[in-house]
Every structure is written in structure tokens, then in C-alpha cells.
Amino acid sequence: MSIDEQKLQNVPEQLRPLLQDNLARIEAALGELQDQPDWLTVELQRTLIGSDFVAEQLQRHPDWLAQLIQSGDLQQAYGETEYAERLQALLTPIEDEKELHRQLRLFRQREMIRLIWRDLNRLSDMRGTTRELSWLADACIDRTLEWLYQQACQRWGVPHSRPDAKGQRHPQRMVVLGMGKLGAHELNLSSDIDLIFTFPANGETDGERKNLENQDFFIRLGQKLIQALDNLTIDGFVFRVDMRLRPFGSAGSLACSFGAMESYYQDQGRDWERYAMIKARVVAGDQEAGEELIQLLRPFVYRKYIDFSAFESLRDMKGMINREVRRKGLSHNVKLGAGGIREVEFIAQAFQLIRGGRDHELQQRELLNILPQLPEKVGMPEAAVTELTDAYTFLRNVEHGIQAIADKQTQELPEDEMGRERLAFAQGFADWDALDQALQKCRADVSRHFADVIAPVDEGEEQPDDLRGDWLALWQGLMEDASALEFLAEQGYQSPKQALKALQDLKGLRTVQMLQKVALERLEAVLPALLENVGQCSNPEITLERVLVLIQAVLRRSAYLVLLNENPAALKQLVQLCSASAWFAEQLSKQPVLLDELIDPRTLYTPPNLTALRTELRQQLLRIPEDDIEQLMETLRYFKHAHMLRVAASDITGVLPLMRVSDYLTWLAEAVLEAVLDIAWRNLTEKHGVPQKSPGVPCDPDFIIIGYGKVGGIELSYGSDLDLVFLHDAAGNLETDGGKPIANSVFFNRLGQRIIHILNTFTPSGILYEVDMRLRPSGNSGLLVSSLNAFREYQQKEAWTWEHQALVRARVVAGSPALAERFQSVRREILGQPREEAKLKSDVTTMREKMRGHLGSKPAADEESRVFHLKQDRGGIVDIEFMVQYLVLRHAAEMPALMRWTDNIRILASVEAEGLLASDEVELLREAYKAYRAAGHRQTMQNLSGVLGDQEMAAYREGVAELWQRLLAP
Incomplete structure (x- = not known):
């Protein structure tokens, strides 16, 4: 067939090349025609100018044009059931799912040629076109569903309801609701179809091998239906399927029961879902049951x-x-x-x-x-x-x-x-x-x-409320994924797909889906500002992941969401701090009650000193009845966690330098230990009376807690345990003066046990501190609490060199001031003993090698796998500590100033003052030690171990190792 110049007169000049190109594409189709109706040329021109799609399909299927003309299908409208009847005839003989997909697509493409032709040539008016498109979609959904349902029943059994009052179980079929334009018979030429899958009642299948829950059965069936309609193959697609209008959107179950549908819309249905549900119509499956559901949901839509x-x-x-x-x-x-x-x-x-x-x-x-x-x-x-x-x-x-x-x-x-x-x-x-x-x-x-x-809505510049609406639209699933990803990118998210998935995962949680309406409103009130702040961070996706863990933790205690919503500054602080520290985010997720601490920046970033900490804790404990041990323990934990949060905030933002961070954490531990000792002492003395220092002279309390290691050296970090030793100074042959007297030794042993119990017991708020008592005389085999005299005798006669090294960093952190003075005398006496240099070097280096072998990093097969353990590897923290301890033990007899301090930095200053090391050597050790500890802090704040890459801190490591060699080599 050819189009002569006369018949092109009605086609604008600039459109003629387009028409000629599309005519050339369908040359084979034109060749199939035996007779050419008078109307064909004009209608074909308008169709080919208006639709490249029609030209492409006729090029791929040359016989279709002749079929459409000879059958009269181009010139006549279809009735409501005609699509279903034609499709059923095609699908009945099919036994293979792949062939099902192919026939569906070929059927759709042929009918779309017809519908576009009729629409462009106004053989069908707009309402006729949209109605027929909707009938076409109905037929494709319903006939495909029926084919897939029969296959599913053969594989998994027929789904049935649970037994009713008469013990009868009823077969179940899926109900497919068409939403939007499909539901209203208003589908357009290239519309997606909005669907909701549901079924009447829960129960299970009657399969021979394995029974499936009805929901599982219909979810699998729904997935098959979506694949059959939506998958893009060489033959195209049938209809793009959008399931986001179902309960809970993309996060909700693909298919749910009528009961679940009613419950959702009654408890959590939104205004936009009322709007969407106006057009809901049963388009496939169990029509009778579906109409019952529509009536069930009508009160939600129409008030x-x-x-x-x-x-x-x-x-x-x-x-x-x-x-x-x-x-x-x-x-x-x-x-x-x-x-x-x-x-x-x-x-x-x-x-x-x-x-x-x-x-x-x-x-x-x-x-x-x-x-x-x-x-x-x-x-x-x-x-x-x-x-x-x-x-x-x-x-x-x-x-x-x-x-x-x-x-x-x-x-x-x-x-x-x-x-x-x-x-x-x-x-x-x-x-x-x-x-x-x-x-x-x-x-x-x-x-x-x-x-x-x-x-009218203000069409001016974008306002904060505009962004808020966009964030809620994204959260509620009202944005298409492509729009959501673009929006997230505009708001600063570097990996929008990752961020969108995190939000969808949160929404998919059962906890979120079961939220009461007021809690959901609170969540949606705070989310826009939260997500906007996260997008402004340098690591938005990581921050989002951390913040959403916290949000998940507080969903059932939504008052915290109100707190954040009503305190924008606190919300901003939260996001910034979670961005900087995984540890911080984790602590808040475990203890959401601490969110209150974010409200006032004046307290958040103004660390108190030891005196202020003692006063604040004392005032908090005074509000609790003395006999309510459980509440006292909770108060101690809140106090500790709150101040840990504050010091972390100051650390993260650079308000506090490293040394002050350790000071703060150590003072916090001391304040807590003093309070714990006071609680334990009061609790025991009320029951047994006060132990006797000498006949008629009560102890007051003649008990001290000695801190070793990091707490003794004023170098505590986040999560550090406490190395403690308990000492008393009461007469061993006396007893307490109460109504139920016990021996002094038993009293102090119980006092130690009570202290450890208060510190170690796991409550809803966690523990106060992990306690390590292995540095007491004779270690784990020794008494929990020793007398000062027994301690002195042990240190003089039985202690190993490494125990004297530990004593360098020991100091009293709580208890009797008088006994603390006597302990200091014993400490100076032990540390000031003259020592033979060669043996001391041998003892120190032997212990160091043993520790390095057990605790340091293991040899790696290749350079890329090598690491540096900050604390235990060669040139690391412990090397510096051992050198400092060696110098104290070696020279304290003639240089008592070395025994004054317990922290490494001030001991190094004494070492320099006494001329034991050159200033540049002391500077190296001091700066390396601070750098190592700072790196350790950073690792802790990111919930990472104290292991770095092998090339990090190389200069410090080599310098420390060289000094070790000069100082301690045999």
C-alpha cells in the first residue's frame, strides 16, 4: 500500500517525514492487506503520526493490522465481558507459566493498538476509551489470577478458613481491589494499576505434603500475579503494578485478611487513604466476598x-x-x-x-x-x-x-x-x-x-512546611520510588537507595504497624525535622541508621518523641552526636531516658568537678528511701549514664580535651563509688551494727576502696572496668556492736560483696561498672577484703614485681581519709624499696613479653593484614606504662618525688625533673601516650576495637620501641 501526494494534503509539512518513516516501518503489515477500506488512509495517518508504539507493534506483528481490519475490531466497541471471554479462550490450553506471560503480553499489545487507534481517531470518546481500558485490565488481572490460583492449589493445597461454630471450614479465594483510576473505570492509555490483595479469613491450606497459612499462600499467589503482569520481557509488559496503597504501604504485608484490613483502617487509616478508598472496586477474585469487604470499609470512607x-x-x-x-x-x-x-x-x-x-x-x-x-x-x-x-x-x-x-x-x-x-x-x-x-x-x-x-495553597517559595509535607509523603509511601530517591538526594543524602530502604524497613516493623494512632502521630510529627537534620550531616546514611535504632527503641514510649519534637535544639544535638559516635547512639538506644539530658546545652557541655558530682549525686539519693535498694541502684545508674552522655557530648564536640575527658570519667566513678560504699555500709550496719576498731571504739568506717589501673591513674575511658582492692583497719578478733553481731572480718567481707553487688547487678538500666578484683593480695584465691597490715605484709614478702608495678598507679578513691593516709604510707614504703637493677629489668621485660604474646596482635601472612594493637603491641601504650613503672620502682628509693602521682603524664614530668630521661625522650613518651589514648577514645566512640592499621602511628611506635630498647634491654 502507498500513500499518494494528494492524500498527504491534510498532513502538515513538518509531520510528513515522521509519517513516511512509520509507514516504512509497517510496510510488511500493509502488504498483508487484501482490501483497503475507504476510511483506512485517513485513520492510519492520524494513528501513525500520533503513536510510534502502534508502528512498532505492527512492525513486530505484521499480520495484526489485517486481522483488526477484517474482524471489524477497529470500528466497534467491546462490551464489558468481551475482553475476559477472548482472554479466557487464549489461556485455557496453557499449562506453562512462561507461556502464560507471553500470551498475556501479546493479547495486551494487540488490544492496545486497537484502543489507541480508536481513541486518536475519535471512534471512541474519552469515557469509552477509559472504560474499555479498565475492562481490559480487569480481564487480565482476573483471568491470570484464576489460572495462577488453580496452579497454586495443586502445589500447596486449597486455602480454607478456620473451623466455624459448626466445625466447618470454607474454601478461600483472593480478592483483588482496584484503586484509583482502575477502580473508577477511568484507566488511561499507559496507566499503572493500583491494587490491594486481601482474603476473607485466616486459616491454612489442605495440602498433602505441607500446609501453608492462608496469608502465606495468598502472598505467594500475589507475587506470582505481579510477576505475570508487571515483569518486562521481550514481549513487553501487561500492566505496571503499584501495591503502595495497601495497609502500611510498601512496608505492609502483600496480602492480609478482611479482619486485618478493617482493624487497620479503623485504627490507623489516614485522610489520604479515605480519599483513595472512594474509588476502590473489586476487580478480580471472589467478587461476592469482595463486595462484603467494600461495605465493611464504607464507614471509614464516608462519615x-x-x-x-x-x-x-x-x-x-x-x-x-x-x-x-x-x-x-x-x-x-x-x-x-x-x-x-x-x-x-x-x-x-x-x-x-x-x-x-x-x-x-x-x-x-x-x-x-x-x-x-x-x-x-x-x-x-x-x-x-x-x-x-x-x-x-x-x-x-x-x-x-x-x-x-x-x-x-x-x-x-x-x-x-x-x-x-x-x-x-x-x-x-x-x-x-x-x-x-x-x-x-x-x-x-x-x-x-x-x-x-x-x-488555594501558597505557590510561593518553598517553606519549611513544604519540606515537612514532602518528608511525610515519602514516609507514608505517597512518593514514587524515583521521586523519593531524587528528593533524598536533594536533601543531602549521598546514598538515597540506602536511606530509603532504612525508612521502609522501619515502617515495615511490626512495632510500627501496631502503633496506636496517637503514637503514630507523634512519630510523624518528629520525623520530618529528624530526617532533614540527618541529611545535613557528613555521613547521612550512617547517621540515619543510628538514629532509627533509637527511634525504634522509643516507639512504645512515644513521650520521648514528643520531647524531641518540642525541643528542636535537642533534636539537632541528638543528630549531630549520633553522627559523630556510634557508641553515643548505642548508649541512647539502650537508655532513652537520657534524651532528657540533651535539652539544656548549658549542662550538656559544662562538666562538673568532683565536688559538684558528689553534691549532685547526694541530692538525688536523698530523695530515695534508704531501704529502697532497688530504686537507689536505678538512681545511681541514671546518674552515671547521664554524666557519661554529657562527657561524650563534650568529647565529640571538642569542648573537652582528652585529659579532661578522663578526669571527668574518673571523678564520676569516684563519686559513684563513694555513694555505693555509703549505701552498703548503712545497709549492713543497720542489720549488724558497726564493727569495732578496738574494744568500745567503733570504726568510722576504717574501710577504703583502692583504685588501680585506669581509675587509679585518672585515665578512665568509656566502658572501662574498675580494678579495685578493698582494705579495712579493724581488729580481727572483735565483732560488730549491733543486735545481730558478726565478726569484723565477716562484716567487711560482706561489705565488699555488697559493694560489688550494687556495682555489678544487671538492672533494667544495665550495670554501674564491671569490677575486677584480681589485684588484691593472692588474686582470686585471696580474701575479698584484707586488713591494711595483711596487705602490707603481702606486698613486702609475697608480691611479684608486676604487683609492685600495679601499685605505682594505685590510689584511694573512696573511704576513710585516715586509713587512706596510712595506705599512702604503705604504698610509699613498698615502692621505695631498693631494687637490684638487672633483676628488675628481667622481671619487667619477661612480664611484658608474656602479655604481648597473649594479648597482642598475631603475626599476619601479608603486609595488608598487619595491624597495630594500640595497647599491647610493640611501641604501644603498655610499653610506655611499663617504662614509667620501671623508672619509679628503680629510682623511688633515692627520688621519692616519683611516688607522688599515679597518672603517667605527671609521673613523666617527675621523671624529667629528676633527670632520668632527657626532655625530648619524655616529650616523645608523653605525646605518644596522649596520641594513643586519643585514638583509643575515637575507636571506642565508633564501637571499634583498639586495633589500627599497621602504618598508623608509625613514628611514635618506632620512637617508643627504640627508647624501650635503650632503657630495658639486658
Whole structure:
């Protein structure tokens, strides 16, 4: 077949090359024609100019054009059941799922040629086209579902309900609800289909091998249905399937029971879900049961009273759309732009939501059935309804013209000249200017009527509320994934897919899905600001992951969400601190009660001294009855965790330098230990009386807690345990003076046990401190509490050199001041003993090698695998500590100033003052020690071990190792 020049006269000059190209593509199809009806040339021209998709399909299937013409299908409308009947005839003989997919796609492509042809040539009006498209979708969904259901029943058994009152179980079938345009019989030429999968009742299948829960069965069936319709194959697709309108959106179960549906909409249904549910219709599966569900859900959609709140919710939805239009530049979108299709829909559905509960005639799905009722129902002028009806019809026709070109789901007017001219021709206009003028008038009419019905949303610059609406739209699943990813990228997220998945995972949690309405409202109140702040961090995805763990922890205690929502500064602090520290985020997730500490930056970043800590803790404990040990323990834990949080905040933000961080953490431990000793002492003395120092002279309390290691050296870090030793100075042959006297030794042993119990016991708030008592005389085999005399004798006669090394960092952290003085004398006596240099070196180096072998990093097979253990490896922290301890033990006899301090930095200053090491050597040890500890702090704050890459700290390590060699080599 050829088109002569005379028949091209009605085609604009610039469109003739396009027409000739598409005619060339379908040359084989034209060759199949035996007879050419008179109408063919004109209709074929308009179709090929309007649709590359039709040209492509006729090129791939040359026989289809002749079939369509000879059958008369191009010239006649189909009835409601015709698509289903034709498809059923195709699917009945099919036994293979792959062939099912192929036949579905071929059926859809053939029918789309017919529908586009009829639409572009106005053989079908807009309502006829949308109705037939909806019937086509219904047939594809229903017939495919039935085929897949039979296959699933053969594989897993038929699903049945649980036994009823009569003991009977009833077979179950899926119900598929069509939402949006499909539900209203308003589907467009390249629309996706919004579906919800549901089933009447829970139960299980009657499979021979294995029974499935009904929900599991229908989820699998639903997945199969989506694959059959949505998967893109060599033959194309059938319909794009969107499941986000189901309960809980993308995070919800793919299929749920009627009971779960009713419960969800009753407890958690949102305004936009009422709007969506107006158009819900059973499109496939068990029609009878589905209609029962629709009636069950109707009270959610239509209120019995006149519901003017619908205006506000629709205004919010329109605001969200406006923001999307501005952000993505969609002003030329005939659906979403100003005066577009969506505004007409909002006008009609506003009155449906407001009055539909009282007026059942408004409870219809199709928009063009609602508009004519508005003059009578709500007093809208007839002229306004006429303008809206004409505008809606015109806009939908233009939408079809846009989508017919390439079978793509778009409502954007073309920007190129060729695209505009071909759209104008397909719509029956002389040129683009004529079509554009008609569009502008139409959209102006819609905008005017929309403003009359629903107060217009501010179209000005984007405001914070705009962003808030966008964040909520993303969270609620109202944004398509592509839009959500683009929005997240605009808000600073570096890996939008990762961030979106994290949010979807949170929403999918059962905890979130089961939230009461008030808790959900609180969550949605705080999420926008939270997500916006996270996006401003340097590591947004990591921060988001940490923050969402905390959000998950407080979901059932939503008062914390209110706290954050009402305190923007606290929310900002939270995000910044979680961004900087995994440890900080973890602590808050374990102890959400500490969120209160973020409110006031003055206390958060102003660390108290030891005296202030003692005073604050004492005041808190005074509020608790002395005999309420459990509450006292909880108060101690809150106090400790709160101040750990404060010091971490100061550390992270650089308010406190490393040394002050350790001071703060050590003072905190001392304040807690003093309080614990006081509680334990009071608790025991009330029961047994006070132990006797000498006959008639009570102890007061003649008990001390000695801190070794990091607490003794004022170098505590986050999560450090406490190396402690307990000593008393009471007479061993006396007893307490109470009504239930016990021996002094038994009393002090129980006192030690009580202290450890208070410190170590795991409560809902965790523990206070892990306690290590292995440095007491004779270690784990020795008494828990020794007398000072026994301690002195042990240190003089039995202690190993490494125990004297430990004594270098020992100091009293709680207890009797008088006994503390006597302990200091014993410490000076032991440390000041003369020592033979060679043996001391041998003892120190032997112990160091033993520790390094047990605790240091292991040899690696290759250079890339080598690591540096900050504490235990050669040139690390312990090497510095051992050198300092060696120098004290070696020279304290003649240089007593070396025994004054217990922390390495000040001992090194004494070493320098005494001339034992050169200033540059001391400077090396001091700076290396501080650098190692700072690195250890950073690792801890990220929940990492104290292991670095092998090349890190290389200069310090080599310098320390060289000094070790000079100082301690045999």
C-alpha cells in the first residue's frame, strides 16, 4: 500500500517525514492487506503520526493490522465481558507459566493498538476509551489470577478458613481491589494499576505434603500475579503494578485478611487513604466476598456527619503535589500542574468526602458521574460544572495523546517542536499554538473553580512546611520510588537507595504497624525535622541508621518523641552526636531516658568537678528511701549514664580535651563509688551494727576502696572496668556492736560483696561498672577484703614485681581519709624499696613479653593484614606504662618525688625533673601516650576495637620501641 501526494494534503509539512518513516516501518503489515477500506488512509495517518508504539507493534506483528481490519475490531466497541471471554479462550490450553506471560503480553499489545487507534481517531470518546481500558485490565488481572490460583492449589493445597461454630471450614479465594483510576473505570492509555490483595479469613491450606497459612499462600499467589503482569520481557509488559496503597504501604504485608484490613483502617487509616478508598472496586477474585469487604470499609470512607475536615486534608494533599511540581519542574504536567486533572478530581471528591456519608448518590467512583450532581447537592453553578466537565474531558484526551506516542506513563507536555506539532495534529488542532491556547483556557477555568472550592495553597517559595509535607509523603509511601530517591538526594543524602530502604524497613516493623494512632502521630510529627537534620550531616546514611535504632527503641514510649519534637535544639544535638559516635547512639538506644539530658546545652557541655558530682549525686539519693535498694541502684545508674552522655557530648564536640575527658570519667566513678560504699555500709550496719576498731571504739568506717589501673591513674575511658582492692583497719578478733553481731572480718567481707553487688547487678538500666578484683593480695584465691597490715605484709614478702608495678598507679578513691593516709604510707614504703637493677629489668621485660604474646596482635601472612594493637603491641601504650613503672620502682628509693602521682603524664614530668630521661625522650613518651589514648577514645566512640592499621602511628611506635630498647634491654 502507498500513500499518494494528494492524500498527504491534510498532513502538515513538518509531520510528513515522521509519517513516511512509520509507514516504512509497517510496510510488511500493509502488504498483508487484501482490501483497503475507504476510511483506512485517513485513520492510519492520524494513528501513525500520533503513536510510534502502534508502528512498532505492527512492525513486530505484521499480520495484526489485517486481522483488526477484517474482524471489524477497529470500528466497534467491546462490551464489558468481551475482553475476559477472548482472554479466557487464549489461556485455557496453557499449562506453562512462561507461556502464560507471553500470551498475556501479546493479547495486551494487540488490544492496545486497537484502543489507541480508536481513541486518536475519535471512534471512541474519552469515557469509552477509559472504560474499555479498565475492562481490559480487569480481564487480565482476573483471568491470570484464576489460572495462577488453580496452579497454586495443586502445589500447596486449597486455602480454607478456620473451623466455624459448626466445625466447618470454607474454601478461600483472593480478592483483588482496584484503586484509583482502575477502580473508577477511568484507566488511561499507559496507566499503572493500583491494587490491594486481601482474603476473607485466616486459616491454612489442605495440602498433602505441607500446609501453608492462608496469608502465606495468598502472598505467594500475589507475587506470582505481579510477576505475570508487571515483569518486562521481550514481549513487553501487561500492566505496571503499584501495591503502595495497601495497609502500611510498601512496608505492609502483600496480602492480609478482611479482619486485618478493617482493624487497620479503623485504627490507623489516614485522610489520604479515605480519599483513595472512594474509588476502590473489586476487580478480580471472589467478587461476592469482595463486595462484603467494600461495605465493611464504607464507614471509614464516608462519615455519617457532614465532614468539613476533608477540605483541610485535601488542601494538604494539594500542597504536597504543588511542592512536587515545583521541585521537579512539572508545571507542564496536565495531571499534576496547576489547573490539571488532579484539581478536577479534588473538587469532586471533596464533596464526596464531606457529604457522601449522608447522601448515598455521591458514593460513586467515576468522576463524571459526580460532577453533574453538584448543582443539586451542593449548589455549584451549572456553568461551573459544564466548564469542569469539558476541561476534564479535554485534559484526559490530551493525556491519552501524550501517552499514545510511546506507551509511556507520562503527563508532561512535549517540549520539542516535532512532539508538540504531532500532539496538536493527533488532537485535531491546526497547530501547537491553537492547542496551547485551548489548554491555557481550560487550566485557568479549573484553577479558578478549584480556588472557589478549596482555598488555594501558597505557590510561593518553598517553606519549611513544604519540606515537612514532602518528608511525610515519602514516609507514608505517597512518593514514587524515583521521586523519593531524587528528593533524598536533594536533601543531602549521598546514598538515597540506602536511606530509603532504612525508612521502609522501619515502617515495615511490626512495632510500627501496631502503633496506636496517637503514637503514630507523634512519630510523624518528629520525623520530618529528624530526617532533614540527618541529611545535613557528613555521613547521612550512617547517621540515619543510628538514629532509627533509637527511634525504634522509643516507639512504645512515644513521650520521648514528643520531647524531641518540642525541643528542636535537642533534636539537632541528638543528630549531630549520633553522627559523630556510634557508641553515643548505642548508649541512647539502650537508655532513652537520657534524651532528657540533651535539652539544656548549658549542662550538656559544662562538666562538673568532683565536688559538684558528689553534691549532685547526694541530692538525688536523698530523695530515695534508704531501704529502697532497688530504686537507689536505678538512681545511681541514671546518674552515671547521664554524666557519661554529657562527657561524650563534650568529647565529640571538642569542648573537652582528652585529659579532661578522663578526669571527668574518673571523678564520676569516684563519686559513684563513694555513694555505693555509703549505701552498703548503712545497709549492713543497720542489720549488724558497726564493727569495732578496738574494744568500745567503733570504726568510722576504717574501710577504703583502692583504685588501680585506669581509675587509679585518672585515665578512665568509656566502658572501662574498675580494678579495685578493698582494705579495712579493724581488729580481727572483735565483732560488730549491733543486735545481730558478726565478726569484723565477716562484716567487711560482706561489705565488699555488697559493694560489688550494687556495682555489678544487671538492672533494667544495665550495670554501674564491671569490677575486677584480681589485684588484691593472692588474686582470686585471696580474701575479698584484707586488713591494711595483711596487705602490707603481702606486698613486702609475697608480691611479684608486676604487683609492685600495679601499685605505682594505685590510689584511694573512696573511704576513710585516715586509713587512706596510712595506705599512702604503705604504698610509699613498698615502692621505695631498693631494687637490684638487672633483676628488675628481667622481671619487667619477661612480664611484658608474656602479655604481648597473649594479648597482642598475631603475626599476619601479608603486609595488608598487619595491624597495630594500640595497647599491647610493640611501641604501644603498655610499653610506655611499663617504662614509667620501671623508672619509679628503680629510682623511688633515692627520688621519692616519683611516688607522688599515679597518672603517667605527671609521673613523666617527675621523671624529667629528676633527670632520668632527657626532655625530648619524655616529650616523645608523653605525646605518644596522649596520641594513643586519643585514638583509643575515637575507636571506642565508633564501637571499634583498639586495633589500627599497621602504618598508623608509625613514628611514635618506632620512637617508643627504640627508647624501650635503650632503657630495658639486658
